[in-house]
Amino acid sequence: MATRLTSGALATLIEEATRAHPREACGLLLGQGDMIETALPCANVHPQPERHFEIDPAALIAAHRAARAGGPEVLGYYHSHPNGRAEPSVTDRAMAAGDGRVWAIVASGAVSLWRDGPAGFVPLGQA
Structure with a gap:
């Protein structure tokens, strides 16, 4: 089953990236099963x-x-x-945990989804 994103979550991603520019926005993807x-x-x-x-560790702990x-x-x-592409950077690849979680990356109004697997990032497509 493909990972899906609600329209509200997608709007938040784009709004937060725009608001944070020129800094990197960040946060958590919450949901059930394959639905963000x-x-x-x-x-x-x-x-x-x-x-x-x-991501602020206190926010991560509270969400868990x-x-x-x-x-x-x-x-x-x-x-x-803010100044890159909607794909994992060299730093993202180095910092990834390989834990199977989804990463959404926002750049230039585009959102791409990736699965952080043991062998690296696997593209899940554009949101």
């Missing part, structure tokens, strides 16, 4: 947010706690490439 229902914006706490992202309590699952993560 919500893109939850999080603070980018990386010391160089113009070139890198780091909420999921354990019956809330939406943490299906993956998103970030923007």
Whole structure:
């Protein structure tokens, strides 16, 4: 089954990337199964947010706690490439955990989805 994204989540991704420019926006992808229902914006706490992202650990912990309590699952993560392409960068590939989660990457108004697998990123298509 293909990973799907609601229109509301897609709109949030594009809006957040636009709002954060020239910094990288970042956040969590929440939902059930293969349906991403919500893109939850999080603070980018990386010391160089113009070139890198780091999701606020407190937001990540809170989302996992909420999921354990019956809330939406943490299906993956998103970030923007303010001056790049909607595909994993060299840094993204180096930092990936290979945990099977979905990454949404936003650039120039486009959103692409990727699965972070043990052998690297696998494209899931454009959102």
